[in-house]
Every structure is written in structure tokens, then in C-alpha cells.
Amino acid sequence: MTAKRGDLFDPDCPTRRLLDRIGTKWTSMAVKVLADADPGEVRFAELQRRMPGVSQKMLSTTLQSLTRDGLVARRVEPTVPPKVHYSLTDLGRSLEVPLSALREWAEQHMAAIDTGR
């Protein structure tokens, strides 16, 4: 609130806080998997299947964080056993725009970066 807009040097700078979130190991991958999901909704186990290497704990933590931040919606079917569906919110989808721009840049230039070293 009192932080100046665009002030990267403020500890509460929004850009840094955003990068703290999408920069964590599994967040960006989860967002992409959800964005690419065919029905829009993906269940927990299916998410884990599409994110090779993620542990249950980390997937759970990641999804909780994204849900708290309003980027992901969580819908529970109270069946036995329960089914939990995750999907991007409007906010999450809006993040996809700059994020996909970043992905394009990454895909175009990271190879050059690797060979350059």
C-alpha cells in the first residue's frame, strides 16, 4: 500500500514477491499444466502424473500456495474416495499472458545461453 509502484528496491515490491512465487520449483510448471489442460480441470493424481518428479508433498504445497493466492481454484467432489479438481482462475489465466511471453523468450534464447558458455 505504501510501497511505490515499480519500486524494485522496496522489500515489498510486487515484482519480487511475484517472482518469489512463480520462481519456486514447481509453480510455473503447475500453472502451465493447468493452462494446457484439456478440460480445464485436472485432478491431483493427474497433475502429479503430468509433472514428473514432483512429490506429493511439494505438489500439495504448491497447489495450496496457488489457491491461497487466488491463481488456482480447488473443487472437491465429496465422494468416497474424494475427487479434487484444480483449475486456473481468471487471475491465473491472466498471469498466463506475461508468463507465456517469458516462456517464448526462454525457449528461443536459453539454447543460445547454454552454447554460449
Add this chain to the structure above:
Amino acid sequence: MTAKRGDLFDPDCPTRRLLDRIGTKWTSMAVKVLADADPGEVRFAELQRRMPGVSQKMLSTTLQSLTRDGLVARRVEPTVPPKVHYSLTDLGRSLEVPLSALREWAEQHMAAIDTGR
């Protein structure tokens, strides 16, 4: 090459590797400071002055990483004492485009995220 444990989700995931870099604590700030720099070149001590809170070690580490990746150029004046100038490369400047889009998103939506919790 033998696959290492933990990161075999996709042998080529440039996006995550990019986020690993710009998601670290000081990288995005360094890029922005260099992008906004008036003469384009900034010396080590000046960079540290413009990045409140960064330690010598972290600034050094950050700049080495950026330099290895070809995002930052390092120019040394062999004087005594030496002067080292840092600047963005063309590649670094091209990253500024998607990165500034991300900054705009952050400034517009992070407040909503905070209030939403």
C-alpha cells in the same frame, strides 16, 4: 548422459531454468538497475549502492551468473585500483521485454492477491 535424479521431468525445460535464474533474490533487480542505468554501464560499487541490501558476495555471485549466461557484459579497466563496468548485453535487453510485462502484471494484480487472502 546419465539422467540425474530429481529433474527428469523434461530434459529440456528452458522456462524453469530461466525462472531459476531470474527468480533468485537479486537477479531481477540487477537486470532492472542495469536496464535503467543512464550510461548503460555501471560499476560494481555503484550497482551495490543502487541495490540496497545486497551483500558483496551475492552481488558478485549474481553478476557472475548473469555474465556466464550472456545477459550481462563485464568490462575491466586494468587500472590500479581496477574499475569493472557491467552492462546489459543485447540478449539481456531482449529479456527486459517479457520481464517488464511480468512487472506490469505484478504491479496490477499483486495487491488483489494480498487482499484476497
Add this chain to the structure above:
DNA sequence: CAGGATCCGTGTTGATACTG
């Protein structure tokens, strides 16, 4: 002036086991 070397606290990640 620029940055390397070292030590260390802390947070994040991960493996494993357990539960409603």
C-alpha cells in the same frame, strides 16, 4: 576497488510413512 574464501543459520526440498 572488486571480489574471493570461509563459516554458518535458515528455509526449502525431498523421502518416507501414515490417514480420512
Add this chain to the structure above:
DNA sequence: CAGTATCAACACGGATCCTG
């Protein structure tokens, strides 16, 4: 199925001292 709980390992970041 969809998590939670616990413990251990490790990388990150910070403080400090040292050097060409």
C-alpha cells in the same frame, strides 16, 4: 484418492575477513 506428518539433506543467502 488426496492429502498430512516427520525427519534429514542441501542450497541459498548473509556476515566477516582477506587480497591483487
